[in-house]
Amino acid sequence: MLTTLLIVICIFVGLIWFTAKMDSSIESSFRPSGKLTPVEGGIIHWQKQGNGPSLVLIHGLLGNSNNFNELAKTLAQRYTVYSVDRPGSGFSSRYKNTSASFEQQSKMLLEWMKKEGIEKASIAGHSMGGGIALRMAIDAPNVIESVSLLCPLTTPLKGGAGPLSILYIPNEFVRNSVAKTIASPLRSKLGRKQVAQIFHPEPVSISFAVEGGGLLALHSRSFYEGSRDTVSAQGSLHRQQSSYGKIQCPVGVLYGEKDTILNPNEHIEAVTSAIDSAVQKVIPDAGHMIPITQAQTCADFIIEIDSKSRQVD
Known part of the structure; x- marks a missing residue:
């Protein structure tokens, strides 16, 4: 009995050590490349490039602003592009008692915009970032000029989100324990397979791991905060979906036809059934990481949707 207990303790300590070492390695490979803005509940990390009307890019679950490197570069020819790390993601912090709800994330991002003098902006959100973009349009109709949704999470999930389903851990103690012990070792072992599932049927970009910020998702904090996001998402979407019809700015939904993480039909329908003027498009043979x-x-679609707000002006 004592021997078994000692073995369990050794394994537990070993997992904690491995996770800490892995976190340290990731931290040494990445540094904040943008600016940090304190807001109520945390700190927002953001990057800026280009000139023109303001456009804010909001990434999805376990993502970060580097996911938009190529897209931001393309859009910077026409816009002042702000790529942000959502609260708790990338190099943005979320304080311990700060909610992970979409309402709170919207509030923090809108405060960041105000502090940085961004009076009005168009928003493009990918995956979970799409759900938060919709929340921002509901919360600040006089600030948000258009909303472009890229494979967005718009309605409560009826099933799991592929390999991301593992993040649904409602119990705080279990979530914290998993993040500090088995999450990183398992994900380092299964990471390539999981990333391939998320990109399916398209190949994973060679530059995704480092330049695209993919490795940051293996940090224990990323798992912990991603779990908080996942659990909060269901309630957040239940609360906001009935308000989609109130959104007055131009809205568009772009999906990959073969997205296996989120069901295109369900998440497109949630928007287009509530907003008659919403535009929808599907990219043949594309997946979730468009x-x-x-x-x-994606850039062409964002420009198309945003141009409708310019026509209104």
């Missing part, structure tokens, strides 16, 4: 794999198509 901001990376279909950057030019």
